[in-house]
Amino acid sequence: MKHPPMRTCIGCQQIDEQRRLVRVVVDPQGEIAVSGRQMPGRGGYLHLRRECVTSAVKRGGMARSFRRAIRPMDVEELWHQMEKVTG
Numbered sequence: 143m144k145h146p147p148m149r150t151c152i153g154c155q156q157i158d159e160q161r162r163l164v165r166v167v168v169d170p171q172g173e174i175a176v177s178g179r180q181m182p183g184r185g186g187y188l189h190l191r192r193e194c195v196t197s198a199v200k201r202g203g204m205a206r207s208f209r210r211a212i213r214p215m216d217v218e219e220l221w222h223q224m225e226k227v228t229g
C-alpha cells in the first residue's frame with residue numbers, strides 16, 4: 143500500500159498530503175513564485191489559507207525557508223499567485 147507524499151505547511155506547521163498544499167519557491171532572481179510543478183530553488187509548502195500565509199511570515203517560517211527577509215508586498219504578491227493557481 144502506497145502512502146501519499148506528506149509535507150509540512152510552513153504556516154500552521156501541520157503535516158498534510160502534498161496535493162493539498164501549494165509549493166512556493168524563491169526563483170534564482172530572488173522573487174517568490176508559486177510552483178505547480180517541481181521547480182528548483184528554496185521553498186516550502188503552504189495551505190491555500192490566508193492564515194497559513196500570514197503565520198508563515200509572522201512566525202518566520204517563510205524567511206527561514208527562503209533564506210531572506212519577507213516584505214509585506216511579498217505576502218500580497220504570494221497570495222495573489224496562490225489564488226491564481228487554484229482558480
Ligand SMILES: [Zn+2]
Nearest residue numbers: 151154189194
Ligand atoms: Zn497550513
